Amino acid sequence: MEANEQMTNVSSATDPFLKPYPDKRLKSRAWNKSLVVMRTTLLLLTVLTVYAFVSFDYKEVDFKEAALGTLTNIKVMFLEPHLKHFTFLQAVHQVFVTLGLAFLTTLFGGLIAVLLGLLAAENLSSRRVSLLIKGLVSFIRAVPTVLWVLIFAVAAGLGSVAAVIGMTFHSVSYLVKAYSESFEELDRGAIEALQASGANWWQIVFQAVIPSSLTYMISWTFLRFEINFAVAVAMGAAAGAGGIGFDMFMASNFYLDIREIGAITYFILILAILLEVFGAGLKKKLKVNG
Amino acid sequence: MAALLEVNHVSKQFGKDTKALKDVHFSVAEGEFVSIIGPSGAGKSTLLRCINRMVDATSGEIIFDNRNVLDLKKKELKTIRTKIGMVFQHYNLVxxxxxxxxxxxxxxxxxxxxxxxxxxxxxxxxxxxxxxxxxxxxxxxxxxxxxxxxxxxxxxxxxxxxxxxxPRMLLCDEPIASLDPGSAKVIMDHLKNISTNWGITILVNLHQVDVALKYSDRIIGINNGQVVYNGSPKNLTKDDIQLIYGSEAEDLIFDVGGIHAS
Incomplete structure (x- = not known):
C-alpha cells in the first residue's frame, strides 16, 4: 500500500496530466457488475457445498468397510479379468460394431450439419434463418442423447435403428453449433472479394468458406466421433443397440460377472486410447498443413 | 473517350445521421487512371463499394457501361460485377x-x-x-x-x-496501404501498366498523395463525403491539399512544388 501511495505521489508530482488522486487508497480493480456476479456465484457455490456435506444422510455406512469393498471390487475387475460368455474374437467384433455405430452417426450428423451450419452462420445467411436454426439446435442439444434415442424408440422400437436416429439427431445439433461458429470466425475479406467478383453463394461456400474452415471442421467432427463412441457403448446397454455395450450390460446385469466387465472395460479403454492417438496424429498433421 | 462510369449525385447514409457520402458527382472515361485521395473516414472506401454495390447507395445514380447499377436485379448485378474487378488493402485471398x-x-x-x-x-x-x-x-x-x-x-x-x-474497370481499395515502399512501387507500376497497355480503367483509393500525383491521369479529392477536388494532378495546389486533408495536415504533407519538379 505504501508503495502504491508513493507511486501516486510521484506521478502526480511529475506528470502534469495526472491530477492528484482524491482517494488515498489506489484500488487495483474496479468493482463492476461482472466481478460482483462472479464473486456472488463463487460464494453461493461454497456455501451450498459445505451445506450439502453437512446435511448428508449417511445412514449406517461404514466408511472403512465401504472403501475396502470398493477397492476389492476394482481389484477383481481389473486384475483378474476373463472372458467367459464369448471369445476374444467375438469381443473384437462387438467393439467394431460399436465403432461402426459411432462412425455412421457421425457421418450422417456431419453431412446434415454442414448444410445447416452454413444456414446457421450469420455471415452466410440471413439473421432470421440463423436465429431459427440456432434456437432449434440448442433445444435439441439441451436434451441428452440417451433421451433422444428413447424418444425415437417409440417409433422405431428399441434397437439399433432408434440408436442411429437419436444419436444422429444429437450429433447434428452439436456439429451445427461447432461448424457455424467456425464459419462465423472466418475472415470477411475473402467472402467479400468473391462477392465482388460476381460469384454466387454456393461457389463462395465451396471455394472460400469450406477450404478456410476445413481444419476446424475435421477436428470438431473427430471430437464428436469420440463422444459418439462413448455414447454408442452406453446405447448398446440402454437401447439394446448391440455392440460391446450390450455385452457389458449382459455381463453386469444378467451374468453378474464382474471379471468379464473388467475385460470389456479393457477393450473399450484400448480402443479409446487408439482413437485418442489417431486423433492427436490427425490434428498434428492438419496443423502442419493448416 | 466516352464515359465508362458516371457517378451522379450519389449520397450514402449510415443509420440516422451518419452521412458517408454527400452528393458525389464525377465521371471516369474508358482507360483512365483515377486516384481518389482524402483523409481516413472521408468516404473513399464507401464510394468504391457503392460502385459495385457491395454497399447500397441511398440516393443518386451510378451509370456503368450505360446501365444504372443501382437499379439492377440480383442476377444482372452479378453480371455487372464480373466486369468490375476489385483489389483490397488486405488482399482478401483464401x-x-x-x-x-x-x-x-x-x-x-x-x-x-x-x-x-x-x-x-x-x-x-x-x-x-x-x-x-x-x-x-x-x-x-x-x-x-x-x-x-x-x-x-x-x-x-x-x-x-x-x-x-x-474486367472493364478495376476498383482498388488502398492497394498499397499495407505494403513497404518497394512492393508498393511494384504494385503501382503493374496497375499503371494494366491501365496503359490493357486499356482497363482504374479507380484507386490512395493515402499517399505523392503516389497519386505520380501515377494518375486525374485526382479526385474527397473530404467529409464530398468531392472537393476533381482534376489533373498538375493543377493540384497546396491550397487544394489543404482543402482535402484539412488545415492540420499542412505541416505533415511535403512541399507539393517539390514533387511536381521531380
Whole structure:
C-alpha cells in the first residue's frame, strides 16, 4: 500500500496530466457488475457445498468397510479379468460394431450439419434463418442423447435403428453449433472479394468458406466421433443397440460377472486410447498443413 | 473517350445521421487512371463499394457501361460485377488455397454454379491464369499457398484474380496501404501498366498523395463525403491539399512544388 501511495505521489508530482488522486487508497480493480456476479456465484457455490456435506444422510455406512469393498471390487475387475460368455474374437467384433455405430452417426450428423451450419452462420445467411436454426439446435442439444434415442424408440422400437436416429439427431445439433461458429470466425475479406467478383453463394461456400474452415471442421467432427463412441457403448446397454455395450450390460446385469466387465472395460479403454492417438496424429498433421 | 462510369449525385447514409457520402458527382472515361485521395473516414472506401454495390447507395445514380447499377436485379448485378474487378488493402485471398486457385476465383462469376463449386476450370482458363500470373511475375509461385507469400506477392495475386474476370474497370481499395515502399512501387507500376497497355480503367483509393500525383491521369479529392477536388494532378495546389486533408495536415504533407519538379 505504501508503495502504491508513493507511486501516486510521484506521478502526480511529475506528470502534469495526472491530477492528484482524491482517494488515498489506489484500488487495483474496479468493482463492476461482472466481478460482483462472479464473486456472488463463487460464494453461493461454497456455501451450498459445505451445506450439502453437512446435511448428508449417511445412514449406517461404514466408511472403512465401504472403501475396502470398493477397492476389492476394482481389484477383481481389473486384475483378474476373463472372458467367459464369448471369445476374444467375438469381443473384437462387438467393439467394431460399436465403432461402426459411432462412425455412421457421425457421418450422417456431419453431412446434415454442414448444410445447416452454413444456414446457421450469420455471415452466410440471413439473421432470421440463423436465429431459427440456432434456437432449434440448442433445444435439441439441451436434451441428452440417451433421451433422444428413447424418444425415437417409440417409433422405431428399441434397437439399433432408434440408436442411429437419436444419436444422429444429437450429433447434428452439436456439429451445427461447432461448424457455424467456425464459419462465423472466418475472415470477411475473402467472402467479400468473391462477392465482388460476381460469384454466387454456393461457389463462395465451396471455394472460400469450406477450404478456410476445413481444419476446424475435421477436428470438431473427430471430437464428436469420440463422444459418439462413448455414447454408442452406453446405447448398446440402454437401447439394446448391440455392440460391446450390450455385452457389458449382459455381463453386469444378467451374468453378474464382474471379471468379464473388467475385460470389456479393457477393450473399450484400448480402443479409446487408439482413437485418442489417431486423433492427436490427425490434428498434428492438419496443423502442419493448416 | 466516352464515359465508362458516371457517378451522379450519389449520397450514402449510415443509420440516422451518419452521412458517408454527400452528393458525389464525377465521371471516369474508358482507360483512365483515377486516384481518389482524402483523409481516413472521408468516404473513399464507401464510394468504391457503392460502385459495385457491395454497399447500397441511398440516393443518386451510378451509370456503368450505360446501365444504372443501382437499379439492377440480383442476377444482372452479378453480371455487372464480373466486369468490375476489385483489389483490397488486405488482399482478401483464401489463405489455404494455392496462388493459381486464388487467381482462378476471378473466373467464378462466369461459370456455372456446379463447375464453380467443384473448382473445375477449363484448360483455356488455366492457361489464361498462367499468362496473367506470368505477367505479374508470379510464375514460380503458382502452387504455393497464399499464406506463404509476402504482402507484395499477395497483392499481385489479388490483382491477377481481378484481371481474370476480364474486367472493364478495376476498383482498388488502398492497394498499397499495407505494403513497404518497394512492393508498393511494384504494385503501382503493374496497375499503371494494366491501365496503359490493357486499356482497363482504374479507380484507386490512395493515402499517399505523392503516389497519386505520380501515377494518375486525374485526382479526385474527397473530404467529409464530398468531392472537393476533381482534376489533373498538375493543377493540384497546396491550397487544394489543404482543402482535402484539412488545415492540420499542412505541416505533415511535403512541399507539393517539390514533387511536381521531380
Amino acid at each position: 489463405n489455404r488455397l494455392s496462388v493459381i486457385e486464388n487467381a482462378l476465383h476471378g473466373k467464378l462469376g462466369n461459370k456455372s454454379a456446379l463447375a464453380g463449386v467443384l473448382g473445375l476450370y477449363s484448360i483455356d482458363e488455366k492457361e489464361e491464369a498462367m499468362k496473367i500470373l506470368n505477367a505479374l511475375g508470379l510464375a514460380d509461385l503458382i502452387y504455393k499457398r497464399a499464406d506463404q507469400l509476402s504482402g507484395g506477392q499477395k497483392q499481385r495475386v489479388g490483382i491477377a484474380r481481378a484481371l481474370l474476370q476480364n
